[in-house]
Each structure stands twice: as structure tokens, then as C-alpha cells.
Amino acid sequence: MTYYTKEHEWLELAADGVATVGITDYAQKQLGDVVFVELPAIGKTVAQAAEIAVVESVKAASEVYAPVSGTVVAANEDLPANPGLVNQAPQGAGWFVKLRLSDQGELAKLLDEAGYQAYLASIS
Amino acid sequence: MxxxxxxxxxxxxxxxxxxxxxxxxxxxxxxxxxxxxxxxxxxxxxxxxxxxxxxxxxxxxxxxxxxxxxxxxxxxxxxxxxxxxxxxxxxxxxxxxxxxxxxxxxxxxxxxxxxxxxxxxxxxxxxxxxxxxxxxxxxxxxxxxxxxxxxxxxxxxxxxxxxxxxxxxxxxxxxxxxxxxxxxxxxxxxxxxxxxxxxxxxxxxxxxxxxxxxxxxxxxxxxxxxxxxxxxxxxxxxxxxxxxxxxxxxxxxxxxxxxxxxxxxxxxxxxxxxxxxxxxxxxKAAAGARQRVGLTLAAGSPPAREGAVIENLAGQPIGVVTSGGFSPSLQLPIAMGYVPADVPTDVTEGDVQVVVRSNRYLAKLSPLPFVPTRYVKPNATKP
Incomplete structure (x- = not known):
């Protein structure tokens, strides 16, 4: 199942309790051409809503926040050489990190697909 | 406003x-x-x-x-x-x-x-x-x-x-x-x-x-x-x-x-x-004299934007970026900033580093412009 935040991150939870995290198509469109992504070290623990990565477009640097608390178990090794993946496939090959969740209860604070689409409609 | x-x-x-x-x-x-x-x-x-x-x-x-x-x-x-x-x-x-x-x-x-x-x-x-x-x-x-x-x-x-x-x-x-x-x-x-x-x-x-x-x-x-x-x-x-x-x-x-x-x-x-x-x-060599310089970072480095500190390779601050971003033509980050007037700007000795979110990235002092200008020249053939 895919979850979303109002800060335009997405999180997809796999059966093993590891979640893949990235930014949404709306976010990449707002950012424009992504030219650099700063990823966290493997093993870093992050709290929900804490900064987990930085994405730089031509025009500005933006923080990416952890949708939930957890430990970083993987970072997308393709992004440093090819940050444009974030624009091309934000919810696919342009993923940022994989997190092992420390508290699945935090998922309840996130939006589901319908909730996120409704949120997008409300801000556009 | x-x-x-x-x-x-x-x-x-x-x-x-x-x-x-x-x-x-x-x-x-x-x-x-x-x-x-x-x-x-x-x-x-x-x-x-x-x-x-x-x-x-x-x-x-x-x-x-x-x-x-x-x-x-x-x-x-x-x-x-x-x-x-x-x-x-x-x-x-x-x-x-x-x-x-x-x-x-x-x-x-x-x-x-x-x-x-x-x-x-x-x-x-x-x-x-x-x-x-x-x-x-x-x-x-x-x-x-x-x-x-x-x-x-x-x-x-x-x-x-x-x-x-x-x-x-x-x-x-x-x-x-x-x-x-x-x-x-x-x-x-x-x-x-x-x-x-x-x-x-x-x-x-x-x-x-x-x-x-x-x-x-x-x-x-x-x-x-x-x-x-x-x-x-x-x-x-x-x-x-x-x-x-x-x-x-x-x-x-x-x-x-x-x-x-x-x-x-x-x-x-x-x-x-x-x-x-x-x-x-x-x-030109007065105490405190500065010079505007160009900086290029290696491809894959983050843009060094306005306010980024420029350091020598010993880690001492020597200046600051005044504008910087990603060069679409060169496909790498470029910036302009000020360093002391006595810092050599030839390429072999021009290595410095810039600080972006506490990380340090090597940069080269570069002549300006970064991309050759193509203003119309006298006697240019008409299109």
C-alpha cells in the first residue's frame, strides 16, 4: 500500500516491514529539473517528519522529510549520477531511500491515495 | 513589498x-x-x-x-x-x-x-x-x-x-x-x-x-x-x-x-x-582587497548557491559565493563569489572548497565567462 504526506513524499510498505520513500510527481513538477540529491548514510535513524534527504533543482534546494520514523537500510545508488530520475520516474526508479519502520502506528498519520488526491485538489 | x-x-x-x-x-x-x-x-x-x-x-x-x-x-x-x-x-x-x-x-x-x-x-x-x-x-x-x-x-x-x-x-x-x-x-x-x-x-x-x-x-x-x-x-x-x-x-x-x-x-x-x-x-594589493572569481564544481556536486562559504584546502574560510547554480550548458555546478585579491586564480593553484550543508566539495577557480559569449562581431556575415 502507498501512503503520502502533505509535504509530497510517498511511502510504499513492503511485506517485510521495509518501506521505499520518494517524492511525488506533483513535487517533482514543482521543483523542476532535479540536478542533485543528498541521501542519508545507511544505518541512520530518523524520526517522523525529520529531514532525510535534500533535493536540489536548478532553482532551489528543498528538504525531503521522513514520512515515518525508522532506520535507513538502503539509498538509491543511481541518483547521484542520474538525479533526473526523480523527474522521469518519481514513484519508480527515482526513489530516495528504504526505511525499516520503527513504529507502524505512525502510518495512521499519513494520507492514502484518495486522501492525497483530495489534498492536491484542495491546494491547486 | x-x-x-x-x-x-x-x-x-x-x-x-x-x-x-x-x-x-x-x-x-x-x-x-x-x-x-x-x-x-x-x-x-x-x-x-x-x-x-x-x-x-x-x-x-x-x-x-x-x-x-x-x-x-x-x-x-x-x-x-x-x-x-x-x-x-x-x-x-x-x-x-x-x-x-x-x-x-x-x-x-x-x-x-x-x-x-x-x-x-x-x-x-x-x-x-x-x-x-x-x-x-x-x-x-x-x-x-x-x-x-x-x-x-x-x-x-x-x-x-x-x-x-x-x-x-x-x-x-x-x-x-x-x-x-x-x-x-x-x-x-x-x-x-x-x-x-x-x-x-x-x-x-x-x-x-x-x-x-x-x-x-x-x-x-x-x-x-x-x-x-x-x-x-x-x-x-x-x-x-x-x-x-x-x-x-x-x-x-x-x-x-x-x-x-x-x-x-x-x-x-x-x-x-x-x-x-x-x-x-x-x-590592487591593499589589505582586505577582494576579487570576484568564478568557481566550477565537479559534475555530481550540489550547486553552491549564494551564501556558501569558500574555504582554502586547509579548511579556512576565504570568501563567500554571491550567486551560484547548475550550468545546463556544462552540466555541472558553477558559481561566482569573492576571495582575497592575492589568491592565485590560475587553474593549477586555484583549488578551493565550498561548504554546502556542512559538506565540503572541491571547486576550481575558473576564468569568466564559464561559457564563451557569442555577441555579434563587427563584419559578421548577415544571416
């Missing part, structure tokens, strides 16, 4: 073109249409249309206006021929820069000199007040608030303009003439802020939409916004007022000595701030 944003005559045109509009210097301006990188690369390979109507346009007229204006800037205005224009700096009494500007000499009317000035949007009020305080009542200063300014920039700009304004393409670089573009009267200037050949077209605000429609209808012309304008001027090594130069910058350290006319370099009373400006010119 507490007031509601100012709108150029092309505001609705931008909306219709799908622009993302953002506040800039009190104006609501197009940041981008298709995307900054695409617009940037299109400007380098074809031609782009920019709305720069937020810039201030002033008309200074009167007998001796050229000589009077020279009291406020170090350029040669008396010797500027009709139909020619010059980049210059309004200086302050302590040698700082009030603004940078273009001065265009229009044909004189009788004994009256006529100078068309183009100034930065964010400096309109302060420049106008400064000019009025120093030049009135002997001269007339008119704010041309009902004029628009469009820029057509890129290697095909002349070919695009040729059928619409045949005489325009005979203008040399930094030449200007009052010409028809289609059926629209314009002040056509062979100038720009991208490093490419191109034109800046001043027209009546009421004609702006028709002029934009006419130009955008030509083959290969696409709209470009302020985002591409900024990355283009950065690649061309051109200063952005309020960032690379400001009231605390002297022309010497900014690398703008070339704007000081040679015959004006010995008169310490010759223009406002001359004593300070000329002193900096003659004491």
Missing part, C-alpha cells in the same frame, strides 16, 4: 503561455514555461523571448545631459555616439555601486542630449531619487513607466528579426535605433543578458502583447523566464545586482574596471566616489 505585486503588460500573456509566475522585486514575473533547463538550452541553440518589462526605463534629456550623467558614473558618456549604448555603474560617494545600468544615446534634438537608461527593477525608486537629486532641475528625467521591454536572445535572434525589422540586424553589438518591428515602433538595442547575440526591444506597453505574439509566432522562438535568464547570465559571467555587486562593492573588486573610461582614471573628482574607486584601482 507590502503593496500588491506589479504586473507587466504581458502578465496575462504569460498565463496563457503556461508560465509559472512568481514574485520578483515587487513584480509578478514568469519563472519558467517549459522548464528552466529546456529554456536555457533553447536560448543557446535557437532564440528565446523574455519579458523584462520589470526593468526600469528612464529618459534623461537636456543640454549637457551626457556630461552631467558622467558626474554619477565612471563611463564615457560624452564620447558615446548617437545610436550606441554602454554598460555602466552608478557609483556612491564611498565607492560602492548604487546600481548597474545601460545608457543608450538617442539622436540629439537640437542642443539637447537624450539618454535612455535601463536600470534594475529592484532599484527603480532609489535610482530615480538619486538621479533627480543630482541632475534636476537643469535636466529632465522621465520615468518611462508606460513602456515594456522584451528581449529576443539566441544565435538565431538576428535571423528571426530580419524579416520583421530589416535594419535591426545591421546594428552592431551595443548599437541602438528607433525602428519598426512589424508595424510596432520600438527602440531596438543589440544587447542582452545571456551571453548570446540578441536584441532588447522597448515598446509602448499597449503594443507589448502584439510584439510578443509577433515574435513568438516566428519559427524556433519560445518563451523563457527569469530562471533561464539567471542561469544564462551566470554562465556568461555577468553580475546580478544585489547579489554579485551592491552598495558595498567597489568596481575594482567586482572586476568591472573595464567600465571606467581610460581618460577618467586620473581625476579623483571626476565622478561620485571617484577618489575611492580610483584608489582601489591603484592599490
Amino acid at each position: 507590502v503593496d500588491s505585486p506589479l504586473l507587466t503588460p504581458l502578465y496575462h500573456w504569460h498565463q496563457a503561455q503556461g508560465a509559472k509566475l512568481v514574485p520578483f522585486a515587487g513584480w509578478q514575473m514568469p519563472l519558467q514555461y517549459a522548464g528552466i533547463v529546456a529554456e536555457h538550452l533553447h536560448t543557446r541553440s535557437a532564440a528565446s523571448l523574455f519579458d523584462v518589462s520589470h526593468m526600469g526605463q528612464l529618459l534623461l534629456t537636456g543640454q549637457g545631459a551626457d556630461r552631467a550623467l558622467e558626474q554619477l558614473l565612471p563611463g564615457d558618456i560624452v564620447g558615446l555616439a548617437e545610436g550606441r549604448m554602454r554598460y555602466s555603474l552608478l557609483t556612491l560617494s564611498h565607492g560602492g555601486i548604487l546600481d548597474d545600468l545601460m545608457v543608450v544615446r538617442l539622436p540629439s534634438q537640437g542642443a539637447e542630449s537624450r539618454l535612455h537608461l535601463v536600470i534594475n527593477a529592484a532599484r527603480r525608486q532609489v535610482d530615480e531619487a538619486h538621479l533627480r537629486a543630482h541632475l534636476l532641475p537643469d535636466l529632465q528625467l522621465e520615468a518611462l513607466n508606460s513602456r515594456a521591454l522584451l528581449a529576443l536572445q539566441g544565435p538565431t535572434a538576428a535571423a528571426v528579426l530580419a524579416p520583421l525589422s530589416p535594419k535591426a540586424i545591421d546594428l552592431p553589438f551595443m548599437g541602438a535605433a528607433e525602428l519598426m518591428v512589424g508595424d510596432i515602433p520600438c527602440l531596438v538595442m543589440r544587447s542582452g543578458y545571456t551571453g548570446e547575440d540578441g536584441f532588447e526591444l522597448s515598446c509602448a506597453a499597449d503594443d507589448a502583447v502584439a510584439l510578443a505574439d509577433l515574435l513568438i509566432a516566428q519559427d524556433g522562438v519560445l518563451p523563457a523566464g527569469l530562471g533561464a535568464r539567471d542561469s544564462l547570465r551566470l554562465e556568461a559571467g555577468l553580475c546580478l545586482y544585489g547579489h554579485d555587486i551592491d552598495e558595498q562593492t567597489n568596481p575594482m573588486e567586482a572586476g568591472l574596471v573595464w567600465t571606467i573610461a581610460k581618460h577618467r582614471r586620473d581625476d579623483s573628482q571626476g565622478f561620485l566616489g571617484a577618489a575611492s574607486v580610483l584608489s582601489a584601482l591603484k592599490n
Whole structure:
């Protein structure tokens, strides 16, 4: 199942309790051409809503926040050489990190697909 | 700005073109249409249309206006021929820069000199007040608030303009003439802020939409916004007022000595701030002297933006980035900033590092411009 935040991150939870995290198509469109992504070290623990990565477009640097608390178990090794993946496939090959969740209860604070689409409609 | 944003005559045109509009210097301006990188690369390979109507346009007229204006800037205005224009700096009494500007000499009317000035949007009020305080009542200063300014920039700009304004393409670089573009009267200037050949077209605000429609209808012309304008001027090594130069910058350290006319370099009373400006010119190694430099980072590094600290390889801070970003042409981050005047800038010894979010990235001091400029040359073959 895919979850979303109002800060335009997405999180997809796999059966093993590891979640893949990235930014949404709306976010990449707002950012424009992504030219650099700063990823966290493997093993870093992050709290929900804490900064987990930085994405730089031509025009500005933006923080990416952890949708939930957890430990970083993987970072997308393709992004440093090819940050444009974030624009091309934000919810696919342009993923940022994989997190092992420390508290699945935090998922309840996130939006589901319908909730996120409704949120997008409300801000556009 | 507490007031509601100012709108150029092309505001609705931008909306219709799908622009993302953002506040800039009190104006609501197009940041981008298709995307900054695409617009940037299109400007380098074809031609782009920019709305720069937020810039201030002033008309200074009167007998001796050229000589009077020279009291406020170090350029040669008396010797500027009709139909020619010059980049210059309004200086302050302590040698700082009030603004940078273009001065265009229009044909004189009788004994009256006529100078068309183009100034930065964010400096309109302060420049106008400064000019009025120093030049009135002997001269007339008119704010041309009902004029628009469009820029057509890129290697095909002349070919695009040729059928619409045949005489325009005979203008040399930094030449200007009052010409028809289609059926629209314009002040056509062979100038720009991208490093490419191109034109800046001043027209009546009421004609702006028709002029934009006419130009955008030509083959290969696409709209470009302020985002591409900024990355283009950065690649061309051109200063952005309020960032690379400001009231605390002297022309010497900014690398703008070339704007000081040679015959004006010995008169310490010759223009406002001359004593300070000329002193900096003659004491290049004075304590605390700085120099504006270019920086390139390796591909894959983050952009080093304004405010990023520049360090030597021992980790000691030696300067700061004043503008920086990603170069679409070079596909790597570039920046401009200031370091001490005695830091060697040759490539072999020029290695420094910049700090981005506490991480350090190697950078090379690089000559400016980063991308060679392609202004029209004398005797260039016509398109």
C-alpha cells in the first residue's frame, strides 16, 4: 500500500516491514529539473517528519522529510549520477531511500491515495 | 513589498503561455514555461523571448545631459555616439555601486542630449531619487513607466528579426535605433543578458502583447523566464545586482574596471566616489582587497548557491559565493563569489572548497565567462 504526506513524499510498505520513500510527481513538477540529491548514510535513524534527504533543482534546494520514523537500510545508488530520475520516474526508479519502520502506528498519520488526491485538489 | 505585486503588460500573456509566475522585486514575473533547463538550452541553440518589462526605463534629456550623467558614473558618456549604448555603474560617494545600468544615446534634438537608461527593477525608486537629486532641475528625467521591454536572445535572434525589422540586424553589438518591428515602433538595442547575440526591444506597453505574439509566432522562438535568464547570465559571467555587486562593492573588486573610461582614471573628482574607486584601482594589493572569481564544481556536486562559504584546502574560510547554480550548458555546478585579491586564480593553484550543508566539495577557480559569449562581431556575415 502507498501512503503520502502533505509535504509530497510517498511511502510504499513492503511485506517485510521495509518501506521505499520518494517524492511525488506533483513535487517533482514543482521543483523542476532535479540536478542533485543528498541521501542519508545507511544505518541512520530518523524520526517522523525529520529531514532525510535534500533535493536540489536548478532553482532551489528543498528538504525531503521522513514520512515515518525508522532506520535507513538502503539509498538509491543511481541518483547521484542520474538525479533526473526523480523527474522521469518519481514513484519508480527515482526513489530516495528504504526505511525499516520503527513504529507502524505512525502510518495512521499519513494520507492514502484518495486522501492525497483530495489534498492536491484542495491546494491547486 | 507590502503593496500588491506589479504586473507587466504581458502578465496575462504569460498565463496563457503556461508560465509559472512568481514574485520578483515587487513584480509578478514568469519563472519558467517549459522548464528552466529546456529554456536555457533553447536560448543557446535557437532564440528565446523574455519579458523584462520589470526593468526600469528612464529618459534623461537636456543640454549637457551626457556630461552631467558622467558626474554619477565612471563611463564615457560624452564620447558615446548617437545610436550606441554602454554598460555602466552608478557609483556612491564611498565607492560602492548604487546600481548597474545601460545608457543608450538617442539622436540629439537640437542642443539637447537624450539618454535612455535601463536600470534594475529592484532599484527603480532609489535610482530615480538619486538621479533627480543630482541632475534636476537643469535636466529632465522621465520615468518611462508606460513602456515594456522584451528581449529576443539566441544565435538565431538576428535571423528571426530580419524579416520583421530589416535594419535591426545591421546594428552592431551595443548599437541602438528607433525602428519598426512589424508595424510596432520600438527602440531596438543589440544587447542582452545571456551571453548570446540578441536584441532588447522597448515598446509602448499597449503594443507589448502584439510584439510578443509577433515574435513568438516566428519559427524556433519560445518563451523563457527569469530562471533561464539567471542561469544564462551566470554562465556568461555577468553580475546580478544585489547579489554579485551592491552598495558595498567597489568596481575594482567586482572586476568591472573595464567600465571606467581610460581618460577618467586620473581625476579623483571626476565622478561620485571617484577618489575611492580610483584608489582601489591603484592599490590592487591593499589589505582586505577582494576579487570576484568564478568557481566550477565537479559534475555530481550540489550547486553552491549564494551564501556558501569558500574555504582554502586547509579548511579556512576565504570568501563567500554571491550567486551560484547548475550550468545546463556544462552540466555541472558553477558559481561566482569573492576571495582575497592575492589568491592565485590560475587553474593549477586555484583549488578551493565550498561548504554546502556542512559538506565540503572541491571547486576550481575558473576564468569568466564559464561559457564563451557569442555577441555579434563587427563584419559578421548577415544571416
